[in-house]
Amino acid sequence: MEKEKSLGKLSNLQLELLKVFSQNLDDTQLLEIRELLANYFSERTTNEMDKLFSEKNWGAEKIEEWASDHMRTKYEKK
Secondary structure, three states: OHHHHOHHHHHHOOOHHHHHHHHOOOOOHHHHHHHHHHHHHHHHHHHEEEEEEEHHHHOOOHHHHHHHHOOOOOOOOO
């Protein structure tokens, strides 16, 4: 029920971005802002993964394990 309520509302991030994007920016400025946002979220993700690897005492072998795992859904032939 709570999720249904929030579907019609904008998040605080969306509201802040609307303020930023209410200005007319040239294509270069728009690209710079997109890159800033991408870099911000990329850095956050990297930091969270570093934290997870540290907490779980994982190393490169964990990445190799993931690379060799087959996690696709098996579909039965009809």
